[in-house]
């Protein structure tokens with residue numbers, strides 16, 4: 001994920017720790033498991049926040065500190081991100097994270113009346129590199145993928161540009177776990193489109209009720225998987241708060257008022273094992 005998925009929200013504000021509400025019963029009859037990538041298997045938002053802070057500490061225009069810059073970046077993100085699919089940016093975004101990442105920096109500099117094309121490009125380049133370097137798997141991901149790989153075909157369905165998502169998978173060293181990998185940028189469409197779930201189900205050859213989707217976004221992962229007839233496990237980690245969230249956002253996404261409940265709501269990946277009677 002690079003700029004989309006803006007269900008989003010705090011700057012680098014502190015937030016309440018502690019576990020989220022979690023619930024789970026055993027799910028029977030699962031024959032294949034698909035995972036989302038960002039903030040399900042790896043801490044994308046944590047890497048993003050770290051990298052933004054670092055590049056703005058080093059490269060903020062005179063008179064501005066890193067916190068102000070991140071706040072302006074967040075404001076620009078909240079305006080720019082929802083327009084992405086309605087404008088000419090989307091086609092380029094599918095191939096590469098660079099154009100929209102750089103535009104996001106231009107918009108940030110414009111918000112503080114310090115537009116500078118060279119600086120926007122430098123900020124974009126450094127932010128992209130620092131974010132990728134800071135990206136890491138959650139501490140339970142490797143163990144859980146290793147156990148599940150012995151029992152099920154595993155797949156990945158991730159939104160974002162082709163180059164960025166491939167870079168993330170390489171950085172994390174997890175490609176070998178997955179029989180099928182579906183990337184928005186490579187397919188030309190992403191979650192929550194039903195066609196993505198149909199394609200993934202056909203690839204494993206099981207009925208929808210035999211496939212489990214594990215993801216952190218209710219809107220992009222859980223709701224469309226439920227609509228497709230899949231079983232669902234919703235991961236709600238306390239760290240799952242985007243840098244573009246307002247400072248008032250202290251907790252991860254809640255179940256929408258009319259949202260159908262997932263089969264399980266979990267605080268971590270390790271809780272998947274008892275859910276599958278392992």
Ligand SMILES: [Mg+2]
Nearest residue numbers: 036038039216
């Ligand atoms: Mg995600």
